[in-house]
Amino acid sequence: MNRVLRTAAYAFMLFQIQGPVSAGADGHEAIHFENERHLKNLKQLTFGGQNAEAYFSHNGKELIFQSTRENLHCDAIFKMNIDGTNVRRVSSGQGTTTCSFISPDGASIIYASTHLGGKACPPKPDFSRGYVWPIYKNFDIFKADPEGENLVQLTHSDGYDAEAVYSPKGNKIIFTSVRTGDLELFMMNPDGSGVEQLTRDAGYDGGAFFSLDGKWIVWRAARPKGAALADYKALLADGLIRPGKLEVYIMNLEDRKPIQLTNNGAANFGPYFHPNGKHVIFSSNMQNPKGRNFDLFLLDIETRETKRLTYYDGFDGFPMFSHDGKKLVFASNRNGKVKGETNVFIADWVW
Numbered sequence: 001m002n003r004v005l006r007t008a009a010y011a012f013m014l015f016q017i018q019g020p021v022s023a024g025a026d027g028h029e030a031i032h033f034e035n036e037r038h039l040k041n042l043k044q045l046t047f048g049g050q051n052a053e054a055y056f057s058h059n060g061k062e063l064i065f066q067s068t069r070e071n072l073h074c075d076a077i078f079k080m081n082i083d084g085t086n087v088r089r090v091s092s093g094q095g096t097t098t099c100s101f102i103s104p105d106g107a108s109i110i111y112a113s114t115h116l117g118g119k120a121c122p123p124k125p126d127f128s129r130g131y132v133w134p135i136y137k138n139f140d141i142f143k144a145d146p147e148g149e150n151l152v153q154l155t156h157s158d159g160y161d162a163e164a165v166y167s168p169k170g171n172k173i174i175f176t177s178v179r180t181g182d183l184e185l186f187m188m189n190p191d192g193s194g195v196e197q198l199t200r201d202a203g204y205d206g207g208a209f210f211s212l213d214g215k216w217i218v219w220r221a222a223r224p225k226g227a228a229l230a231d232y233k234a235l236l237a238d239g240l241i242r243p244g245k246l247e248v249y250i251m252n253l254e255d256r257k258p259i260q261l262t263n264n265g266a267a268n269f270g271p272y273f274h275p276n277g278k279h280v281i282f283s284s285n286m287q288n289p290k291g292r293n294f295d296l297f298l299l300d301i302e303t304r305e306t307k308r309l310t311y312y313d314g315f316d317g318f319p320m321f322s323h324d325g326k327k328l329v330f331a332s333n334r335n336g337k338v339k340g341e342t343n344v345f346i347a348d349w350v351w
Contacts, residue, residue, distance in 0.1 A: 031335050031345075033311040038298075039328065039347035044335060045084035046343040050075075052331040053318050054344040056082070058104040058168070060322040063329060064090070065344055066098055066111075074121035077111045077148070082327070082346060090148035094119040095138070099163045102146075103190070104170040109146060110154070112162035114138040125240060132240040135160045135183070141175055143190070154192035160239075163206050166190070168214045168323075174198070176206040183236070185219060198256060202229060204241055211273040212323060215253060218261075218271045218280055220246040243267060245289075248282050250301065261299055262306075265289055270318045275325040278302065281309070283317035296330060315342065325349060 032042045045054075049069030056063060063082055066075040074096035080087040091097050095115030102109050114122055117138025125134040139162040141155045155161035157179040164175035174187050185198040185205045199205040201223060208219035222245055224232045235242055248261045248271045261280060262268050266289040271282040280299045285291055296309040296316050310316040314333040321328055328349045331342050 033334075035311050036309065038309050038350055040350050042345060042347040043084070044343055044345050045080065045082075046087075048337055048341065048343075050342045051344050052342050053099060054329050054331065055101055055165075055320050056322045056327070056329060057102040057106055058323055059106065060324060060327065062102065063344070063346075064100045064102050064109060064111075066100060077109070079109075079147075082329075088147075090144070090146075092148070092151070096121050096136070098139070099165075101165040103166050104168055106146060108143050108190075109148070110141060110143050110164050110166065110173065112139045112141050112164065114140075116140060116153070129235065129240070130242060131244070132235060132242050135178060135236065135239050135241055137178075137239060141173075141192075143192075154188070156192075163208070165209055167210045168212055172210075172214075174208045174210065174217060176208070178236070183241070185217075198251070199258065201258070203232060204243075204246070207269060207271070209272050211277050212275045213277060216250055216273070216277070217253065218248065218250045218273055220269045220271060220282075221249050221258075222246050243269070248280060248299070250280070261301065261304065262286075267294075272320050274298075274321055275323060281319045281321065281328075283319065321349065 049067055051065055051067045054063045054065035062079055064079050067078050068075050076089050076093050077091035077097050077100045078087055078089050092115055095113050097111050097113045100111035114136050122136050125132050137159050139160050140153055141161050141164045142151050143154055144151045159178040161177045164173050166173055172187050173190060176183055177186050183204045185208050186195055187198055188195045203222040203224050205221045208217050210217055244267055245265055246268050248268050249258045251258050264286045266284050266286040268282055268284040271280050273280055278301055282297055283294045284297055285294050293313055294315045294317050296319050298307045298309055312334045316330060316332045319328060319330040327346060329346045332345055333342055
């Protein structure tokens with residue numbers, strides 16, 4: 001599975017998924033596929049390069065995303081209107097970046113960057129140990145004005161800090177950090193103060209998002225046991241993680257007891273609450289856990305009923321609903337100019 005986790009590298013994994021191409025009746029690759037009935041007026045917003053983790057502003061007018069394009073050799077942060085216009089870079093272009101988000105009031109953005117550890121792109125991971133993601137120790141979380149000016153460092157721990165998003169009220173930021181020796185979820189104030197740990201079980205916890213009311217979080221987690229746990233710890237000591245098995249969890253921020261939603265042994269990632277708080281959308285290769293075909297699925301939290309939403313024979317991931325529930329944005333390999341290219345798509349959501 002590739003870049004399917006975003007996080008942590010979400011970024012880097014994402015860009016690796018290369019699936020077979022599905023052709024339309026005219027011989028060109030199709031954008032909208034049969035049975036994708038919940039997606040209407042599907043539109044491609046980016047064309048070329050690697051583009052992923054596109055997230056709505058609170059007012060639904062803009063998207064912030066990460067991209068490797070043109071003369072860039074690793075990810076930088078960009079913004080654009082939801083119709084794909086006015087694309088501009090809002091990060092420095094130094095180091096690599098991941099996991100950006102816009103504050104609810106639109107007055108600031110946050111993202112993770114390695115630029116303090118060096119202006120060049122960090123080295124790619126060594127795949128001699130299988131498919132792994134790098135957990136770059138130089139990743140820290142930064143806050144900036146809407147267009148990237150006045151950059152302020154929010155985290156200062158020794159090691160990976162990334163995957164940060166604002167709460168709907170803008171009064172908290174949730175993120176993933178290795179500061180305790182394990183990859184856990186933490187929450188802090190918007191200025192970086194008041195850090196508190198949310199998860200404590202051994203294994204990777206990351207890619208968390210808040211529910212629209214701010215009372216719950218959803219995230220992906222690995223809970224390796226035995227030899228798998230030993231492998232996880234050995235890789236983490238070398239700044240790596242193997243993202244083959246991830247399950248989706250939710251947690252109420254009052255009682256803080258993790259609740260596991262999926263249990264299929266696949267790579268489930270990129271979970272996000274529907275604004276109604278009753279459903280979670282996520283990406284998964286559950287139909288072939290050893291394969292690279294990732295589709296979007298919608299899960300009913302109460303019944304655990306899971307419905308397949310996309311049918312492209314390749315990668316679909318990183319979904320996010322607009323706050324009014326009318327739009328869905330996601331990343332996909334569909335209609336790429338070259339194999340493995342990832343672009344941002346937006347659609348009207350219909351039940």
